[in-house]
Amino acid sequence: MALVQLAEVxxxxxxxxxSDYVAVRDFSLDIEAGEFFCLLGTSGCGKTTVLNMVAGFEPVSTGAIRINGHPIAGPAADRGVVFQGDDSLYGWLSALGNVEFGLRMRGVPRTEREEKAHHYLELVGLKGQDHKHPSELSGGMKQRIQIARVLANEPQMLLMDEPFAALDAHTRADxxxxxxxxxxxxxxxxxxxxHDIDEAIILADRIGVMHAGPASKLKGIVAVTLSEAERERTHDRFLEVYRQVHEMIRDEVAISLGRNRDEVANSRMRAH
Ligand SMILES: Nc1ncnc2c1ncn2[C@@H]1O[C@H](COP(=O)(O)OP(=O)(O)OP(=O)(O)O)[C@@H](O)[C@H]1O
Ligand SMILES: [Mg+2]
Structure with missing residues (x-):
């Protein structure tokens, strides 16, 4: 049985x-335990909506989401979430304080939680920045602290909404x-x-491409069976997967741009 099952959500x-807006309709997907699944789609197609439902922040309207066979009943510690454009660090806590916060809440002893927090801060390239507060950090640094905070809680699942979008190219690759x-x-x-096809190919076991909204669902899934050496942007096999995904998403971008233009025209007409 798949770890996560979305059935006609x-x-x-x-x-x-x-008025009602149908963001997602009949969205079905199984994610296996240990799988890295990337969800790709045009802006506004419903990616965050799907992630929020899996996280338990948004209830489904119809259909069902199961984790380990059980319907989800809201957010839980087994799912760590990194939000899109997240700015949810606690301003009164240092970087270290933010990363160890969840562990402190769970009653993990001080030495152990500080050790873990240091470990994850180092992992995201912020060694030596432990004492700084969010107001003293750049956007990219704050985003990395958020990732360290989620990792420090050691959840079974990571739900990440464009977590690297604000990072410079080098940090992003790291x-x-x-x-x-x-x-x-x-x-x-x-x-x-x-949004980034390259990023999806570097990371994913499978890439799911969504239709343009409204009433979006998966258009198709591409399995990425590349070796580590082949996950280089210039590798022939990488380019082959790129073409496959790009072809799938290209028409959706055109549809989405067309719909946005129609919406602008309609609202202009209504305004006159
Ligand atoms: N709370 C809400 N109330 C009403 N409509 C919403 C709400 N949240 C999202 N929507 C609408 O649902 C659609 C999907 O939004 P969503 O945020 O899931 O898109 P997305 O694929 O994550 O886009 P982006 O790539 O720009 O982040 C959009 O048309 C959006 O306007
Ligand atoms: Mg989004």
Whole structure:
């Protein structure tokens, strides 16, 4: 049995104007234990919506999500979440304080939790920055502390919503490598959202491409069976997978741009 099962899941949002918006419809996906699954799609297609439902932050409208065969009943410690554009660090705590916060809440003794927090801060390249507070850190550093904080809680699953989007290219490449290493070493199951096809190919066991919204679901899944050596942007086999994914997503980008243009035109007409 797959660790995570999404069965014909739909999500309807009620807009502030009172009308319904079907963000996701009949979305089905199984993620195996230990699998690194990347979800790719155009802006606004419903990626964050899917992740929020798996995290337990948003209830499904219809369908079901099961983890280990059990319906999810809200957020839980088995799923660590890194949010999109996250700025949820505690301003009154240092970097170290933020990373060890979850462990402190669980009653882990001080020496052990400080050791772990140091370890994960070092892993995300922030050794020596333990004492700094969020206001003294750059956006990219804050994002890395968030990742360290989630890893320090050692959840079974990582749910990551474009976690590296704010990082410079070098740090991003380092973090991709580290994340991949940590996830295979600790056999974590990962649902990772990205816009970046390259990033998805470097990281994923499988890549799921979503349709443009509304009422989006998976358009297709590409299995990435590349060796580590082949996960180089210039490798022929890498380019082969790139072409496959790009072809799948290209039409959705055009559809999404077209719909946005229609929406702008319609709202202009309504305004006149
Ligand atoms: N709380 C909400 N209330 C109403 N509509 C929402 C809400 N959250 C998201 N939506 C709508 O649902 C659709 C999907 O949004 P979502 O945030 O899941 O997209 P996304 O694929 O993560 O986009 P991006 O790549 O830009 O982050 C969008 O049209 C959005 O406007
Ligand atoms: Mg999003």
């Amino acid at each position: 739909s999500k309807v949002y009620r807009s502030l104007q009172g 973090m991709q490598r580290e994340l991949k290493r940590i996830c295979s070493a600790t056999k974590k199951t990962v649902l990772f959202i990205t």
